[in-house]
Amino acid sequence: GESVGLHLPTLSVQEGDNSIINCAYSNSASDYFIWYKQESGKGPQFIIDIRSNMDKRQGQRVTVLLNKTVKHLSLQIAATQPGDSAVYFCAEKTGANSKLTFGKGITLSVRP
C-alpha cells in the first residue's frame, strides 16, 4: 500500500497515553476545520470538526481545540490505542460547499 507517512513528522506515543497533534492554518477567513485520519491504503476518514465560532469540541476520546488568535488547531486523543496509528491531517474550508485545504500530515505511531 501507499507509504502514507513518508517524509512526514512523526509523533510516537506509548499505548494508553494521551496524544496531542498540532496544526497551524493559514487562512483567517476559514470558518470550518476538520481533522482526518488516513490509514495506509485508505482514504481520509473524518474524525471531528469544529466551526470558527467555537474554541473546543469533544467527541469520543477526541477533543479539538481551536485558537483563532494564533491560527492554531489541535487534536487530543485520550488513551491512545494501537488502532490510532495513522497519518492525521487537519483541513480548513471557507464556505459550506467549498474545497478543503489540507495541512501537512503528521504520522502518529503508538508503541505497545
Place this chain on the structure above:
Amino acid sequence: EAGVTQFPSHSVIEKGQTVTLRCDPISGHDNLYWYRRVMGKEIKFLLHFVKESKQDESGMPNNRFLAERTGGTYSTLKVQPAELEDSGVYFCASSQLRGGITEAFFGQGTRLTVV
C-alpha cells in the same frame, strides 16, 4: 449505503500513456471533489463539481488533466499524456449540497504510478 468508490485502486502506466480514473460518489451527493497526494506530501485540491458543472478547477495542474462529470453522477479524471510527476494517490470525495456545512466523504483513492 455504499460509500465513495474509486476505480482502479492501482494503476501503473508508462510515461506518455493515458489513464482514466473513475469516481462514483455517494448517491444524492451533488458536490464531488478530486484531490491528490503526491510523494507522501499534503493532500492538494484539484477541482470541484456541483452536479455536472465545474465549480472550481483552480487546482488542476495543467491541461494534461481533464475531468468530467456527465449527468452529474460519476466522474472521470483523465491524464493525457501522463508524466512522471503525476504519480501519487488521487482521492475523490463527495458531499451533499446544502446551505450549511456538510461532511465530505472520501473514497479509498487510486494510486497512480507513472514509470
